[in-house]
């Protein structure tokens with residue numbers, strides 16, 4: 433896991449560090465998110481070889497509302513990756529927030545097919561995250577820009593998933609309203625992490641709302657003690673600790689929580705073989 437995050441930190445948005453040598457085959461994971469679209473390339477062993485992430489505004493509450501805009505960005509990202517990769521990139525995977533299957537699967541699949549990727553896997557986001565995390569018992573919570581996705585894992589299997597619209601966008605909206613500044617400025621302030629204490633106090637009620645979403649979905653599972661927090665919003669210092677306190681459970685975040693789900697999407701192309709990578 434530590435090795436994976438180091439590799440990822442080296443290659444994310446850094447084409448000069450991409451290395452495609454010595455692999456037999458490549459697989460592409462495409463994550464069309466509320467705030468960002470991510471493309472991750474892994475080899476047949478599950479090792480990350482290239483990764484790009486770009487801001488986007490094509491999703492609302494977990495649903496793609498701007499197909500053309502999403503396709504344009506995915507096409508540009510794939511052109512960038514293909515421009516560096518001397519081998520064909522022909523197979524890919526896409527994802528959806530749990531419970532949005534009917535609105536998302538066909539749309540994201542069309543996007544992949546249009547950019548020349550055969551769709552070999554479609555997976556829900558928290559389950560994708562667990563292909564990286566390999567949690568045996570506990571919950572995985574993906575707090576992205578627009579939604580909070582929850583997966584409960586028992587005996588290494590995902591037994592429950594769900595998703596609700598609350599995420600980093602809501603934190604930034606509350607911040608913007610409270611400080612009487614624009615959304616973009618508020619989002620920047622939140623990410624830069626200056627005036628951490630003041631900002632945290634303003635967004636804390638949204639973190640509590642996220643906690644109550646998690647609690648509602650995991651409440652019915654007895655014996656659950658661990659919650660792994662992924663997604664860009666979990667980069668906010670103090671969020672995991674507050675969720676942990678609210679839930680009365682151990683909550684933790686891996687390094688680079690924002691890349692866990694997109695990496696898992698790419699790994700889903702490999703089926704069961706993925707678990708070798710982080711075991």
Ligand SMILES: Nc1ncnc2c1ncn2[C@@H]1O[C@H](COP(=O)(O)OP(=O)(O)OP(=O)(O)O)[C@@H](O)[C@H]1O
Nearest residue numbers: 465466467468576577578579600663664665667668
């Ligand atoms: N360092 C940081 N501190 C706080 N928030 C951050 C940080 N970095 C990113 N974010 C927030 O993370 C969110 C984006 O996370 P992510 O890329 O996981 O979401 P997404 O996949 O686009 O959205 P979703 O999965 O909900 O559709 C944004 O709201 C952004 O402001």
Ligand SMILES: [Mg+2]
Nearest residue numbers: 465576577693
């Ligand atoms: Mg996401």
